Amino acid sequence: MEIDKAVRECDDSRLKTKYSNAIYVIKRALALYSIQEVALSFNGGKDSTVLLHLLRAGYVLHKAEESSSQDVADGENSFPIRTIYFETPTVFPEINSFTYETAATYNLQMDILRLDFKSGLEALLKANPIRAIFLGVRIGDPTAVGQEQFSPSSPGWPPFMRVNPILDWSYRDVWAFLLVCKVRYCSLYDQGYTSIGSIHDTVPNALLCIRNENNSEQKFRPAYLLADGRLERSGRVKKFSAPVWGKLSSVCNGLKIEDLNSNNMLTASIIAVGDEILKLHSIGWATSLLAVTRNDIDSVAEEVERRKSTNDMVFIYGGVGPLHTDVTIAGVAKAFGVRMAPDEEFEEHLRHLIGEKCTGDKNEMAQLPEGITELLYHEQLPVPLIKCHNVIILTATNVAELDLQWHCLIDSLKSNGDFVLMAPFVSKCLATTLSDVEVAQPLSKLCLQFPDIYIGGYRGSRKGPLMIRFEGKDLSRIEAASQSLSQNFQPGAFSETE
Numbered sequence: 168m169e170i171d172k173a174v175r176e177c178d179d180s181r182l183k184t185k186y187s188n189a190i191y192v193i194k195r196a197l198a199l200y201s202i203q204e205v206a207l208s209f210n211g212g213k214d215s216t217v218l219l220h221l222l223r224a225g226y227v228l229h230k231a232e233e234s235s236s237q238d239v240a241d242g243e244n245s246f247p248i249r250t251i252y253f254e255t256p257t258v259f260p261e262i263n264s265f266t267y268e269t270a271a272t273y274n275l276q277m278d279i280l281r282l283d284f285k286s287g288l289e290a291l292l293k294a295n296p297i298r299a300i301f302l303g304v305r306i307g308d309p310t311a312v313g314q315e316q317f318s319p320s321s322p323g324w325p326p327f328m329r330v331n332p333i334l335d336w337s338y339r340d341v342w343a344f345l346l347v348c349k350v351r352y353c354s355l356y357d358q359g360y361t362s363i364g365s366i367h368d369t370v371p372n373a374l375l376c377i378r379n380e381n382n383s384e385q386k387f388r389p390a391y392l393l394a395d396g397r398l399e400r401s402g403r404v405k406k407f408s409a410p411v412w413g414k415l416s417s418v419c420n421g422l423k424i425e426d427l428n429s430n431n432m433l434t435a436s437i438i439a440v441g442d443e444i445l446k447l448h449s450i451g452w453a454t455s456l457l458a459v460t461r462n463d464i465d466s467v468a469e470e471v472e473r474r475k476s477t478n479d480m481v482f483i484y485g486g487v488g489p490l491h492t493d494v495t496i497a498g499v500a501k502a503f504g505v506r507m508a509p510d511e512e513f514e515e516h517l518r519h520l521i522g523e524k525c526t527g528d529k530n531e532m533a534q535l536p537e538g539i540t541e542l543l544y545h546e547q548l549p550v551p552l553i554k555c556h557n558v559i560i561l562t563a564t565n566v567a568e569l570d571l572q573w574h575c576l577i578d579s580l581k582s583n584g585d586f587v588l589m590a591p592f593v594s595k596c597l598a599t600t601l602s603d604v605e606v607a608q609p610l611s612k613l614c615l616q617f618p619d620i621y622i623g624g625y626r627g628s629r630k631g632p633l634m635i636r637f638e639g640k641d642l643s644r645i646e647a648a649s650q651s652l653s654q655n656f657q658p659g660a661f662s663e664t665e
């Protein structure tokens with residue numbers, strides 16, 4: 168069988184392992200269910216193309232094992248597994264024609280369903296004794312959350328087993344397989360498309376864009392050249408806006424101008440598993456909460472759970488690392504109700520960073536929340552930040568690193584021209600030798616008078632002057648507030664400082 172031969176003869180040991188595991192799953196499924204009871208869900212995408220060829224190989228291998236006397240070569244040309252394709256009006260014409268051409272090339276018995284998935288499957292199962300369906304779902308796909316290689320269909324869906332032979336394959340594995348086996352795939356992948364949905368929500372991946380000299384024409388490199396497979400869905404327009412600094416612009420995942428709250432302000436919670444403080448004001452965001460939580464999974468989960476639904480963005484830091492107290496990532500997973508799973512890309516980073524110094528199991532540290540995690544890279548950051556929906560985990564382990572990570576985050580958002588950049592906060596600081604008691608009452612009144620201005624008082628040192636800080640978005644309001652305060656005292660009682 169040409170697929171089996173191509174993989175066995177290649178020198179990619181990782182692909183060989185992934186291949187063997189997938190073939191094992193397919194063979195077990197074919198041992199459990201008869202050929203009439205299984206179906207392949209094929210849609211012309213890269214993952215289902217991989218699945219088709221794995222099934223072709225797996226079927227031949229299964230037959231060969233089942234009866235060694237049978238002429239195996241006979242099986243090579245026949246592929247008796249029923250194939251189902253849900254055709255929609257919004258499918259790319261290239262995907263549609265590739266699907267039909269593939270069906271003709273491999274002699275597939277293809278049922279074309281023009282209903283939604285659920286109704287289509289109900290009709291299919293009524294008319295056929297199908298008990299298991301092979302899918303090209305991979306960890307990282309939004310629909311993979313909670314799935315195993317064998318997963319019963321969800322409650323409310325017709326009953327069948329979902330068989331996911333490539334669940335643990337990465338983007339890189341998919342392309343290694345397609346290229347090693349030299350099989351045809353849909354032409355859109357050579358035009359920079361990396362994951363394909365409908366014509367309304369899919370564009371070429373901006374990370375593969377190459378411009379000509381005068382910037383007039385855009386071209387895209389092929390999908391297999393995308394270096395970081397985690398970003399394969401960056402071409403899905405609805406979910407990822409302006410992916411210039413691809414990874415970081417997705418920090419703004421799903422946020423639109425209409426989403427701004429009534430104060431025309433975006434809010435973020437900061438959960439510190441530790442005690443440093445971050446500032447969001449330089450990009451115009453208001454900090455709605457700064458919480459410090461205990462180092463245990465439930466405390467972190469509880470805090471994240473509470474904040475993630477009431478804030479546009481939640482930043483969490485501290486508690487990331489190999490110690491028993493490093494519970495942040497597991498806490499975030501718990502808050503989203505997903506389990507932790509090994510992450511190959513992250514493991515690769517840790518291997519580069521800690522290399523031989525690590526005495527424990529690197530796999531332990533490379534566990535991330537399954538199916539919801541995206542890594543946010545920046546050239547100055549040795550370890551990427553971790554993003555789970557609207558929660559960003561800063562991986563810093565000390566103040567200097569935290570500073571750098573925060574700087575990279577803000578810097579990139581700024582240079583990105585991203586729409587979530589709001590008018591920055593402006594501030595003014597007054598110094599006075601007056602005592603706290605003297606200024607306390609006028610300051611309280613001022614806070615009521617100017618609710619849109621943050622007014623705070625502090626001393627740099629015990630005997631130093633009292634500093635009154637005004638912060639807000641409108642400089643004239645800040646001026647008005649500071650004048651209003653000064654009018655309560657002798658001229659010259661306050662002096663402006665940095």
Ligand SMILES: Cc1cc2nc3c(=O)[nH]c(=O)nc-3n(C[C@H](O)[C@H](O)[C@H](O)COP(=O)(O)O)c2cc1C
Binds near residue numbers: 329364
């Ligand atoms: C063969 C097949 C079986 C599916 N089984 C389920 C299921 O059991 N539970 C479920 O929630 N979704 C199921 N789905 C739907 C997918 O999880 C997912 O919603 C769909 O592939 C997303 O596609 P979209 O991004 O085009 O909406 C199934 C889809 C297919 C094609």
Ligand SMILES: Nc1ncnc2c1ncn2[C@@H]1O[C@H](COP(=O)(O)OP(=O)(O)OP(=O)(O)O)[C@@H](O)[C@H]1O
Binds near residue numbers: 209214215254302303
């Ligand atoms: N319209 C469809 N008809 C049949 N099967 C489908 C359809 N859409 C999705 N599937 C099944 O779900 C799997 C996952 O879909 P997904 O879009 O993630 O992968 P893909 O289309 O194969 O590749 P890509 O990620 O490049 O779009 C497919 O491999 C296929 O098994």
Ligand SMILES: [Mg+2]
Binds near residue numbers: 362364
């Ligand atoms: Mg697809």
